[in-house]
Amino acid sequence: MADSEATLTAHEPELKHHFDDSAQQLESSTLGMWVFLVTEVMFFGGMFGAYTVYRNLYRNAFASTSHFMNVIIGAVNTGVLICSSFTMVLAVRSAQLGQKKALVAFLILTLILGCVFLSLKYVEYHEKWVDHHIPGPGFQYADPRYFHQAQILFLLYFAMTGMHAIHMIVGAGLLTTLIVMAARDRFSATWHTPVEMIGLYWHFVDIVWIFLFPLLYLIGHTQ
């Protein structure tokens, strides 16, 4: 990627003074973002670990609670996120080609798709609220055999999808910033690092969902 770019000269404002050249700066930013994403993998990993333990321990309760996972919304959301990753890729490409209008358009599209995801998530959570499936003092569960176990499993559901949703909200904020920056001509074919970096972040958030969806919604789902 760095090869096809014209390099910044030392006087360009986007080259920070402590870097030798723009290639070094871009490589550093990219490596930095990848290292950050690895930390995110470890962060979610803790919850995936707890999920694995309890799912194994309480298989029957898990089968029972999986009935309440809304596979339709989950599937639509998966499609929405994959599309948003696609529009994000197109945004990055537009930035690389210096196409400001396309860049802004694709970023807005990505943001809209992200908001669709979050809206559907809200619908899902509301469903859970109505069903009294939110852990805490108001928790209720129809099958008394699995009351406690279901509460733990729902806690993990909310922790995992909730943490994911928080990352989506942060991503939406970042996208908004990018849209404003792009609209103000901050990006060019020579320098558009924030678009690429936030693109990486967005894809990561998407991938987390790709793991969450089968694990929480699909595997062992009972009708």
Add this chain to the structure above:
Amino acid sequence: MSPTLPFASTEARTNYLNADYGWKSWLFTTDHKRIALLYLFSITVFFFVGGLFAVGMRLNLLTPQGLFSHDTYNKLFTMHGIIMVFFFLVPSIPATLGNFLVPMMIGARDLAFPRINLLSWYIYIVGGIFALTAVVQGGVDTGWTFYAPFSSTYSNTHVILAALGVFVSGFSSILTGLNFIVTIHKMRAPGMTWSRLPLFVWGHYATSLIQVLGTPVIAITLVLLGLERLLHAGIFDPTLGGDPVLFQHLFWFYSHPAVYIMILPGMAVISEIVACFSRKAIFGYSFVAFSSIAIAVLGFLVWGHHLFVAGQSMYASMAFSFISFLVAVPSAIKVFNWTATMYKGSVSFETPMLYAFGFIGLFTIGGLTGLFLATMAIDVHVTDTYFVIAHFHYVMVGGMVMAYLGGIHFWFPKITGRMYPEGWAKFAALVVFVGFNLTFFPQFILGYQGMPRRYAHYAPEFQVLNVMSTAGASVLAVGYLLPMIYLTWAWRKGPRAPQNPWNAKGLEWSSHPRPRLPTTLNINRW
């Protein structure tokens, strides 16, 4: 290799300390050297807060029936642990000496992400404020290990506030590690290959790997603990279907590697000091470098040795025991290599070298007692006793804190442009060494005799050794106060230091004392 500099040194030469004045120039700085000093100041404050709690503890332990109420004592040891581990030991060397020196040692102008570096410090301060608020509001009494279900269901202290402080400060650690990894990978000067990196840098690289991979796990563990405390969903509460041992696994998955976060930078400092004061290249450079990486990797695979008596499967315990022995091998390799460096070297005994000797001896003792703890049958007897406390204080205080003090003295002329008073410094080092051993060696015996840890009052037969330990602690306290005083004095009033007072060979010594803002080094680009 003391190249002459192109500019004449004058009294009014601009350097990073006098380039700009005013609180804004410090609080909004992005210069790695200034940020290092911001950290130095805050870390020192936390060290003394944690130390005050220790004073309270040791005073309480003078008599079998204690001085304070049990609740107060329980809060004292909890806060001592939390502050010392998360707000002193974890950031100490990387955030101060690492920040200051890593760019200089590799020939870079700054870290890869200077603004994130400053953000790291602010995050650390916010975390610290949360923790101190928990203290002021009445404290926490769960122990720094926050074991459930006591912490999730039974404790009625400010668990969430304290956990929040630790959670937030964890991000400071992650960002520092991230910054170092990218800097070391991408910002080395031309010709500074991996095999030419100073061992200080290798040590910080290995530390950063652990910081980046391990810290997120304790973050999520504390989130789950907080959720459990609020919602009582049962994730760690057995009366609600949860498993309290799961908490222990999640907690120690980070907290064991965390001890390597704490010690690897210390070892990194010792490698530099030993080579310099033996006037000899470090023996076995590649072995020492790769040992750092080996410790980082193996350190992630041993957490279960904290659960030998917790009801963990016997076979899992065996595996953890075996790998715990394995991780001791690279540490041993380092100790042998440092010793071999001194062999046929020209050894002198300036203060940094005194601390290095102290480190090598005390870390070895601590490490060997670690082997006893890794031995499952022995661990049954001594785990959760003062033996463990003595073990980790030997490696952390006898090891890490000595390395920290040694490093501060070693690079003091570089950081401040002045020399500290060598006589006082040697004396303080001796006081620290004597005080330390008097404080903690009796604790090995206490633990072996059966005195459990976290005891506000104890059986009368343990009193003599406890009194000895408290006496030692008062000596140790003096040993720590002395450098506070003379280093502060020397910063303002010490004699001006030459550019390379130790004739050391690192790249960082080729800059003027008190480097410029930004750093300029006379780099022989080869």
Add this chain to the structure above:
Amino acid sequence: MILRTKAIHGSIPLEITWSVIPFLVMLVMFTWGTKLYFQNYTLPPNNALDIYVTGKQWMWKVQYPTGQREINEMHIPVDQPVKLILASEDVIHSFYIPAFRLKHDVVPGSYQTYWFEATKPGRYHIFCAEYCGTNHSDMGGWVTVMEPSEYANWLTGGTGGSMREQGEKLFQQYGCVTCHVTNTQGRCPSLLNVFGKPVVLDDGRTVLADEAYIRESILNPNAKIVKGYSPDIMPVFEGQIGEDGLLQLIAYIKSLSAPTPSPAVPKATRSTK
């Protein structure tokens, strides 16, 4: 400056030597330690004596299949395998007998088992070794290892002695001494100089601490709570101490009070108990 240092940079044979030798030493330690550990975690012998130990904030309740119950005390015969079944009522504790090199966490929600054999008669410390809250350091006791004949004697309830002496034994056996004498820690009222005196309760009433009051306080502690103290701390001994034992305890508690000074009245009307 001429430095007489040798420019040695390393030596691979040396590195290998000092890696392999420590590793071999460690292998020895590992094998030895693991083997010993294994032995304690294998199945106990068939003739093992089962003892049930429950940790609770902040005491150890020890129960025997023959029905004896103790608090913070354990009596076992020498040279006899003993299997402990360990449980917790609340948080994680750890049952630790230093002299036996025995320690095991008690984890709420699961039973842990551990067996051992004591080889020397004597009295040895029991400690709690996992931090469990305010009185973690008080959660200790004693294990008494006895010759088989003594143990048999103990099982049948003792060799006699005056009621006061019997009561004192029970007072220690049931753990009353850990709270109710000098080391109250604000948990419970001291029983020194209580018998025969008025007691203010938390509901404002004042009652006389007579035999009936003592008996009720042992069997149903929550019926009357002394002002300034909390309910639900003292264990309920209903069904655990027979009437004989109760009387012995009352005799002992009486002995903790100085004789009530007689009021200044003529001898003929002096009150008697």
